[in-house]
Amino acid sequence: MDMNAAVLAEALTRLKRAHGQLGGVIGMIENGDDCERVLTQLAAVSKALDRAGFKIISTGLQQCQAARERGEEPPITPERLEKLFLALS
Template identity: 45%
Template sequence: MPEITAAEHKAIVNRLKRAQGQLAAVITAVEAGGDCRTVVTQLSAVSGAIDKAGFAIIAKAMQECMATGSEQDANAPTVAELEKLFLSLA
């Protein structure tokens, strides 16, 4: 993963932890036979939180590639790889 600031890292981790908590609530609701509308709404929130974390990671990788050029770092993702990652979340 490209170098990110401590604040960016913390924001991504917090978003993923929030999604983890939301997913635990979804599992509990499903196990308890919760209302399907509530479960789907909660599941949508989990999906959104995970997607936003993924987009943040990919956006940082794109910034890194544009700033340094992927040719300079053999481990840097190519534009095509970034595009594929981005589309996998869409």
């Protein structure tokens, strides 16, 4: 499957946001911040990573459908996409 940054711009934005949030969580732990605040931010990082992964899967599904409509072989099999989707859930 093509990992074109322009096509995956939304996923890339989410990953960059998660990267920043994770740095913040690490800093919070290093500074002995409140446990509840740390866990809240960690949950936000986890959700951002999940959403980025699901966006990548969604893009793959769209690419497969477009290939089928053009009469071409999809860039990844539906079974492989299903396996990747289940790995995220």
